[in-house]
Structures are given as structure tokens and as C-alpha cells.
Amino acid sequence: MTAGTPHSPVVLVLSGSNRTGSFNTMLASMMVDGLIARDVDARLVPLGHLDLALFDADVNEADGPPPAAHRLQADIAAADGLVIVSPEYNGAMTPLLKNTVDWVSRVDMATFFLKKVALAAATPGRRGGANVLDLTARWLPYIGADVFPETFGLPSIRHVMVDGELTDGHDERLSGFLDRLAPWFRAVSSDG
Numbered sequence: 001m002t003a004g005t006p007h008s009p010v011v012l013v014l015s016g017s018n019r020t021g022s023f024n025t026m027l028a029s030m031m032v033d034g035l036i037a038r039d040v041d042a043r044l045v046p047l048g049h050l051d052l053a054l055f056d057a058d059v060n061e062a063d064g065p066p067p068a069a070h071r072l073q074a075d076i077a078a079a080d081g082l083v084i085v086s087p088e089y090n091g092a093m094t095p096l097l098k099n100t101v102d103w104v105s106r107v108d109m110a111t112f113f114l115k116k117v118a119l120a121a122a123t124p125g126r127r128g129g130a131n132v133l134d135l136t137a138r139w140l141p142y143i144g145a146d147v148f149p150e151t152f153g154l155p156s157i158r159h160v161m162v163d164g165e166l167t168d169g170h171d172e173r174l175s176g177f178l179d180r181l182a183p184w185f186r187a188v189s190s191d192g
């Protein structure tokens, strides 16, 4: 445990971008800080830092999932919840996010079953990743996840993120989102 009380929920904040200087990784990092401030034991996991090649069913059949998939699966299994902060690529999730979930599912296909997951996206456009947020919210229940009903889309990211801070009222929006999200994770951890 890295922060909070022994009863703090443990939450992994996954960034689905592997781009240097990623806005989504910056947003993920802000979410970690905001959740820690709300007594959630949050930790950033940049998926691009994991050593996961493109999923290959033959490799999986011959050797099983790679060590990085086993490590992430164990971390997810031990966590009370996840926040996935990921860009929109052609209206969908990034190959990095999908690939990671596919590998983890081969370690244990029940990994995401009943896992509490919240979704966020940052995009340069005006829709704040509405399409990928909607798509991901419909996809994750297929593998059993319990998706937080509210998503956080951050539009016009090149203009509203200035020197690592959110402007134009989006800092207040993020704060309100985290105020609603933290108790949802806390309810899970006290259930368990």
C-alpha cells in the first residue's frame, strides 16, 4: 500500500497511450493525485511501459502469456478497481489497450469479472473521446467488468491543458468527477 489508510481502496490508473508526452498519461497522472487526495490508494500504470508484443495465438499456445501479462494480471486481480484513461483512435480504443486486455485475459479470463472500472479520455477534438468512451463502456461488460456509469471526456486538450494544469473549468469538472468516483471505489473496498 502506497497511500491512505489500510482501508483505502487500491485502484490502478491505466494509460492506454504509448506516446511520449501523452495527454492521456498526463490526465491519468492527475487522476492518481486526485484519487490519493480522496483517500484512494491509486497508482499509475502506463501500459506502454509493459513489455507486451502484439498478441499472437500461436505464441500463447506454445509459451503462454509473457511475464508482463502475468504481473499485470496479478496487480489487477489484487486491485479494488481500475481507471482506464485512453485516447480515441479512429473512433475506437487504442491497439495498446486492446492488446493488453487480450493478453491479461489469457492469463485468467475472469480477471475483469466484477472489477470496478471507470473510463476517461482526452482528445484534441471537441467531443472528448465520446465515441471511444461509449464503445469501451459497452465492451468491458462483455468480459464481466462493472463500469462506472459516468465517464470523463476531456475535449480540446491542446488548449485546456496548460503547463500540466487543466483550465477553462475542466479542473472543476475533474474534481467533481473524482468526488463522485472515489466513494464508488470506497464502497467496493468496504464490501470486500
Ligand SMILES: Cc1cc2nc3c(=O)[nH]c(=O)nc-3n(C[C@H](O)[C@H](O)[C@H](O)COP(=O)(O)O)c2cc1C
Pocket: 017, 018, 019, 021, 022, 023, 024, 025, 087, 088, 089, 090, 091, 092, 122, 123, 124, 125, 129
Ligand atoms: C491512429 C490515430 C487515430 C486517431 N483517431 C482519433 C479519433 O478518432 N478521434 C479523436 O478525437 N482523435 C483521434 N486521434 C488523435 C488523438 O486523439 C491524439 O493524437 C491524442 O493526442 C492522442 O492521445 P495522447 O496524447 O494521450 O497520445 C487519432 C490519432 C491517431 C494516431
